[in-house]
Amino acid sequence: MTYDLIIIGGGPAGSAAAVYASRKRLQTLFITAEWGGQSVVSEQIYNWIGTPSLSGNELAENFKKHVMANGGAGQTLEVKEGEKVTKVEKKGEKFSVKTESGEEFETKTILIATGSGRRKLAAKGADRLEHKGLTYCASCDGPLFSDQDVVVIGGGNAGFESAAQLLAYCKSVTLLHRSDVFRADEITVEKVLKNPKMKAIKNVDILEVLGDKFVEGIVYKDKKTGKETTLKVSGIFVEIGQIPNTDFAKDIVPLDEYGRVKIDPMNQKTSTKGIWAAGDCTNVLYHQNNIAAGDAVRALEDIYLYIHTK
Numbered sequence: 146m147t148y149d150l151i152i153i154g155g156g157p158a159g160s161a162a163a164v165y166a167s168r169k170r171l172q173t174l175f176i177t178a179e180w181g182g183q184s185v186v187s188e189q190i191y192n193w194i195g196t197p198s199l200s201g202n203e204l205a206e207n208f209k210k211h212v213m214a215n216g217g218a219g220q221t222l223e224v225k226e227g228e229k230v231t232k233v234e235k236k237g238e239k240f241s242v243k244t245e246s247g248e249e250f251e252t253k254t255i256l257i258a259t260g261s262g263r264r265k266l267a268a269k270g271a272d273r274l275e276h277k278g279l280t281y282c283a284s285c286d287g288p289l290f291s292d293q294d295v296v297v298i299g300g301g302n303a304g305f306e307s308a309a310q311l312l313a314y315c316k317s318v319t320l321l322h323r324s325d326v327f328r329a330d331e332i333t334v335e336k337v338l339k340n341p342k343m344k345a346i347k348n349v350d351i352l353e354v355l356g357d358k359f360v361e362g363i364v365y366k367d368k369k370t371g372k373e374t375t376l377k378v379s380g381i382f383v384e385i386g387q388i389p390n391t392d393f394a395k396d397i398v399p400l401d402e403y404g405r406v407k408i409d410p411m412n413q414k415t416s417t418k419g420i421w422a423a424g425d426c427t428n429v430l431y432h433q434n435n436i437a438a439g440d441a442v443r444a445l446e447d448i449y450l451y452i453h454t455k
């Protein structure tokens with residue numbers, strides 16, 4: 146059979162798309178490796194609109210419940226969970242989607258919603274203390290560090306924007322950056338560095354995250370002098386980039402220099418006719434749960450029009 150649509154990914158973008166696709170009665174296959182997406186690891190999420198607070202696991206369960214309520218027997222939505230897409234290829238006017246378990250599906254359109262993963266800090270102790278004071282999301286976890294000394298790692302826009310958020314409640318914020326030049330916009334750097342609670346140190350290598358049960362400090366080396374310094378902090382916010390999950394699509398849609406799918410933000414279309422993308426795997430400026438879900442809904446409206454006016 147040929148599906149109208151295959152949705153790849155079960156985070157907020159893919160799950161929102163699946164609900165809309167089902168309600169629009171598009172013959173849809175939804176494939177996801179896991180449910181919930183990146184914030185599934187969060188203890189609490191406070192900004193998912195309509196729910197004042199819920200854990201990442203609850204968010205994932207809710208996505209599954211909502212998608213399943215619209216899928217299954219007698220419905221136009223079929224769900225394949227625990228399955229990874231490995232390749233998307235053009236097949237005449239249609240596309241073939243291959244999965245890790247060797248299955249192959251045919252479809253008229255595709256929505257790529259495979260999100261991304263954070264580039265992880267490669268320093269001693271970083272893995273062990275992740276979610277124990279070392280985190281990858283200032284807007285999610287920042288308020289837990291109220292009146293404490295924290296470090297931000299990364300001198301790009303994400304690093305400086307995280308620092309700006311943290312300055313609202315932390316006692317002090319020290320930003321550590323690996324090179325001589327900040328990659329963030331000058332105006333942001335200037336504004337953030339004006340805050341008396343803020344300090345930034347360039348040209349550092351992060352050597353170790355210290356702590357037994359929770360983060361207690363960080364050790365870094367000055368690349369120019371070789372001097373090692375230990376900072377006592379209770380929070381470490383890592384912002385050293387994202388790695389989009391787009392490898393399987395690199396031969397079918399144009400990606401930007403970071404591997405993100407290039408889309409038209411008016412309608413989420415890629416320049417490959419019949420393929421849309423939404424959420425963190427795309428080259429939009431801001432990435433959050435609500436944004437990913439909204440982007441996917443925008444894509445679905447456009448996919449529906451495409452299928453019914455083609």
Ligand SMILES: Cc1cc2nc3c(=O)[nH]c(=O)nc-3n(C[C@H](O)[C@H](O)[C@H](O)COP(=O)(O)OP(=O)(O)OC[C@H]3O[C@@H](n4cnc5c(N)ncnc54)[C@H](O)[C@@H]3O)c2cc1C
Pocket residue numbers: 153154155156157158159176177178179180181182183184186187189190191192193228229230231258259260261262263281282284285390393423424425426432433434435437
């Ligand atoms: C620790 C952390 C906490 C966060 N907390 C918040 C928060 O509190 N509030 C907020 O708004 N945002 C938060 N964010 C950001 C938010 O999680 C992302 O913006 C959002 O998850 C992006 O949604 P997405 O659907 O585009 O992608 P993702 O959430 O990345 O979901 C992608 C999905 O695709 C699946 N997938 C990947 N590759 C394949 C493949 N090849 N085949 C099949 N399936 C695949 C994955 O299993 C996953 O289910 C947080 C991020 C992190 C890392």
